[in-house]
Amino acid sequence: MTNPVSRALQRLGAPVTNTLIKLGFACRFLWSVLKASPFALHRFSLTMREIWFAGVLSVLIIVVSGLFVGMVLALQGYETLVRFGASSSLGVLVALSLVRELGPVIGALLFASRAGSAITAEIGLMKATEQLSAMEMMAVNPIARVVAPKFWGGVISMPLLAALFSAMGIFGGYLVGVQLLGLDAGSFWSQMQSAVDFRLDVINGVIKSVCFGIAVSLIAVFEGYDAPPTAEGVSGATTRTVVTSALVILGLDVLLTAFMFRGI
Amino acid sequence: MKRTMIDFWVGLFIALGIVALLFLALKVSSQSSLPASSSYTVTANFENIGGLKVRAPVKSAGVVVGRVAGISLDPQRYVASVTMKLDDRYRFSRDTSAEILTSGLLGEQYIGLEPGADDKMLKDGDRITITSSAIVLEQLISRFLFSKAEEGGTAHTEK
Numbered sequence: 512m513t514n515p516v517s518r519a520l521q522r523l524g525a526p527v528t529n530t531l532i533k534l535g536f537a538c539r540f541l542w543s544v545l546k547a548s549p550f551a552l553h554r555f556s557l558t559m560r561e562i563w564f565a566g567v568l569s570v571l572i573i574v575v576s577g578l579f580v581g582m583v584l585a586l587q588g589y590e591t592l593v594r595f596g597a598s599s600s601l602g603v604l605v606a607l608s609l610v611r612e613l614g615p616v617i618g619a620l621l622f623a624s625r626a627g628s629a630i631t632a633e634i635g636l637m638k639a640t641e642q643l644s645a646m647e648m649m650a651v652n653p654i655a656r657v658v659a660p661k662f663w664g665g666v667i668s669m670p671l672l673a674a675l676f677s678a679m680g681i682f683g684g685y686l687v688g689v690q691l692l693g694l695d696a697g698s699f700w701s702q703m704q705s706a707v708d709f710r711l712d713v714i715n716g717v718i719k720s721v722c723f724g725i726a727v728s729l730i731a732v733f734e735g736y737d738a739p740p741t742a743e744g745v746s747g748a749t750t751r752t753v754v755t756s757a758l759v760i761l762g763l764d765v766l767l768t769a770f771m772f773r774g775i
Numbered sequence: 776m777k778r779t780m781i782d783f784w785v786g787l788f789i790a791l792g793i794v795a796l797l798f799l800a801l802k803v804s805s806q807s808s809l810p811a812s813s814s815y816t817v818t819a820n821f822e823n824i825g826g827l828k829v830r831a832p833v834k835s836a837g838v839v840v841g842r843v844a845g846i847s848l849d850p851q852r853y854v855a856s857v858t859m860k861l862d863d864r865y866r867f868s869r870d871t872s873a874e875i876l877t878s879g880l881l882g883e884q885y886i887g888l889e890p891g892a893d894d895k896m897l898k899d900g901d902r903i904t905i906t907s908s909a910i911v912l913e914q915l916i917s918r919f920l921f922s923k924a925e926e927g928g929t930a931h932t933e934k
Contacts, residue, residue, distance in 0.1 A: 671792025
């Protein structure tokens with residue numbers, strides 16, 4: 512004899528327990544990845560291949576979207592700033608929003624959908640086709656051989672991609688602001704330079720992108736390793752990588768921004 | 776893909792990333808905060824600091840000579856106490872006056888230092904005694920409006 516309330520509670524119970532189990536497994540997984548990291552960094556050619564896979568192949572999309580985002584920022588910012596006669600601050604607007612927020616955040620979102628999903632699918636398929644078990648049979652630790660290099664490849668690539676995104680965005684803002692809208696190039700750059708602080712803005716942006724790189728890479732390798740070894744399971748895991756990464760990136764961004772830029 | 780090709784592309788990628796970082800460091804941003812070792816601290820009390828913020832520049836003759844390090848309210852006299860870190864290279868006489876100015880009509884506020892004629896120089900921990908407050912635009916406008924209204928009132932009664 513169960514009333515609806517307790518039935519609803521029971522139905523709530525299973526997902527909560529499963530989430531907690533998954534979270535605990537993720538922690539254990541992170542620990543074993545970190546433990547296997549010396550091996551991955553020692554045989555650097557493995558990590559090199561993953562930097563190529565995660566970083567180099569993402570350069571094109573990062574460069575092109577960075578350029579477009581910077582251009583749009585400049586067009587929209589000009590529209591508002593020109594009303595207050597402050598159109599020479601356009602460079603400040605573009606540079607600060609890119610370096611502080613958009614570079615790390617959009618860079619990480621693109622990275623998660625371009626490289627993170629591919630990493631998940633690769634590890635998931637290796638698991639589904641029992642390549643990981645085969646490695647274990649041959650006394651090769653699959654975490655050290657496959658997972659840790661992918662993790663470190665992502666962690667190393669992410670800050671470089673975010674910096675590339677910001678730089679391309681600022682270049683796009685320059686193209687639109689100076690070449691198209693006819694602002695003065697000198698005041699564009701000099702106002703930008705005096706308003707953007709290296710330690711406060713650029714370094715904090717890099718710290719953000721490192722945090723996002725760790726989060727996205729961990730989610731990608733974990734979802735792949737945790738995926739049910741079926742075609743359906745791998746596709747679900749790939750979707751979960753992109754969705755979870757996006758949520759974690761945006762949540763972490765709020766947290767990091769609150770720590771870095773409060774009270775200034 | 777051959778290993779040398781991977782090496783080539785990864786090398787290019789890392790070089791591109793470092794170039795982007797250098798671009799952000801050298802062309803986009805500047806190191807505006809002074810190193811802590813080569814600065815000395817002075818304080819000044821203001822009746823009203825307006826919109827002055829921590830890290831606002833301290834200028835003398837338009838040249839940035841320091842930064843505002845801290846702002847607090849003196850609980851005894853109810854005046855704002857502003858701590859400034861000034862560059863060691865620049866020394867100011869003890870009767871230097873400080874005023875809060877605005878760059879442009881709506882720009883950021885900064886502290887302007889006007890050197891005096893005293894032989895003795897300000898030391899670390901000294902206080903600038905001659906100060907003038909920020910001009911608060913609202914007060915200025917309301918004062919102007921009141922004086923206008925008074926004028927109008929007297930003109931009306933005279934008739």
